[in-house]
Amino acid sequence: MNKYKWLSFIIISILLVGRVTIAEEEDDEPVPSSLYGPNDHITILHSNNFNKKIYNQRKVFFVEFFASWCGSCIGYAETYKQLAKQLLKWKHIVEIAAVDCADSQNLQLCREHNVEAFPTLKYFKYMSANANDGIEYRGNAHNLNGVPLDIAGFVYNDWVYQKPVEWPSFQTSDNYVRLEDILPTIPSVTSLLAVIVENNPAKVAWAEMIAFANDRRIHIVQIQHNNPIAQQFGIIGTSESSRLLILKKDQSTPLYISKEHDTWLQMQDKINEYIAQFPVIDASESNKDGVLHEKSDVNVPVTWSQFEVQMMDIITALRHMLLAEIPRKSVIKGENLRALKLWVHAMKKYVPGTIPIRKLLYRLNQWINNISTELTSEQWTHRIKTIQDQLGQPLPSASNYMACRGSKAHFRGFPCGIWTLIHAMSVQAYQIEKDKI
Known part of the structure; x- marks a missing residue:
């Protein structure tokens, strides 16, 4: 440490001692040992x-x-x-x-x-x-508006990498999801739906999801500005703006649409205003619809529309395959590595989906082609998560099968989803390659 740094320390020390002495002389009271008391929520x-x-x-x-x-x-x-x-x-x-x-x-x-x-x-x-x-x-x-939003951003990053089971899902709803797709997924004990229109990083939406994570009276989802729901209600706004819609679960017309420049705290206050109209739901009551409920023999209603090819099934199966099935082997090499490269290349060409999904597969294909000898499961998983972060989490955080949802929770699911994926790829391949046959 040079002499100038030592001099700085000496000057600072003198100033601090002087400040404490003045405070004691003027106030005739000792300097407090702490600035916060038991009623400050700190x-x-x-x-x-x-x-x-x-x-x-x-x-x-x-x-x-x-x-x-x-x-x-x-x-x-x-x-x-x-x-x-x-x-x-x-x-x-x-x-x-x-x-x-x-x-x-x-x-x-x-x-x-x-x-x-x-x-x-x-x-x-x-x-x-x-x-x-x-x-x-x-x-x-x-900045009392900005600090909470930055904290919400930190919390979101934790959720991305650690997926705490106690936390809500911060997953952005897919761009093709409509209101009629969301409403049936709301637990029966829940009365209200809050839709927050905000492009990623959606800090306002994350802040509200944190605030109401334990309140079963309302279910909160985030969509982006190009979602049909936003267009349905005339929410055009700038890409930086956030808007809040509050709906009753059994109605498709909003009870409330926020102004374009409302803060996260104003939105929280408005949500509080609406949920106050409904009784607080006991945790044991809300668990009746929880996905972790032990009794899994509840019949799931089946309609013929379930058997349509659902993009949600394809994306959910794709997520499970990429993050659970492929990395089951600790090391992938030799014939397995060559087969994986061919499969990723085929998915890049033929998997239908949103632009972020196709970008994810394109980048994954570029990356794996540079792997020459072997690939560890840790490398694979880390790469998937990195691309996910870069593209705003296009793969869902949890299973959400629709047509592939069985009559019981343990039926169908991934086997049905992977079959649907391969079927969709074969149709796409035919459409692309038919003139070459």
Whole structure:
């Protein structure tokens, strides 16, 4: 460390000592040990509880490392309290916390987390294991509209890579999905549907999904601006805008359509206003329709329209094949690798689907052609997830078979879906290659 850096440390130390002394002389009171109290909805962390509360937890944490003597921290405290109050409905997924680095017992803790300035804000992901999992927040910490949306973006990334079973699905509805496709999928105990029209990254939609994840009175989905539902209700807007539609489950006409520039908090307030008209649903009641319900012998109604070729079945089967079946082998080489290359090439040419799906297969084909000797399951899975991220998650996060849904939950599904995929590919191949026969 050169002499100028040492000089900087000396000057800063003198200024800090001077500030504390002045505060004690003018106020005739000791500097407070903390800026937050029990009614501020902020979890107070210290060296004795930090690891237990933050690590290996099935939620995420947004933590302020502050010093109670720090003028910037004192000035920021009210903003942080407002943030915690705004995110009260998020507490089952996001917890707001703080550490006072001026407390001598926390010096080593703050050193471990490389806190060099106050206040420092860090995001700790789902199931964080150590200090390295803390991501420093570098956005505008005073923007009470922007910070929650940035946190929602962090939460979404956690969902993409870890898929916590306790969390809602943040999957964007496919561009061809219509309102009549969504309404039948809503649990019977749920009364309202919220459709958020927002292009990816859909931070407003993710924020509302987090806020109402445990409220069974409303079901929230996200669509993009080019979805037929948006066009149906005249939502044109800019690609950066977000709009909210609220509908009763049994009606196709919206009860409410938000203004173009409403914030996520205004949308949350409006959702709260509408769900207040319905009684709170007990968790045990809502589980009657849960996908994890042990009794799987419930009959699924069958209609002849189920036997039409459904694009959702093709995409769901494609997802299962790419992320579950192919990487079952830890190492793919030799004849298996050559066969996989041929299969990926065939899918690139003949699988019908949306532009993002076709781009995914095109990029996968380009990548695998450069693999010469062997391919591990980890490499394969990582590549799929990378392309998924680049294209906005075109593959669904969970199974959602339609025509391939059996009369019982354990019937049909993937075998039917893969048959449908191959059938669709053969039809597509004939259409493309018929003039060459």
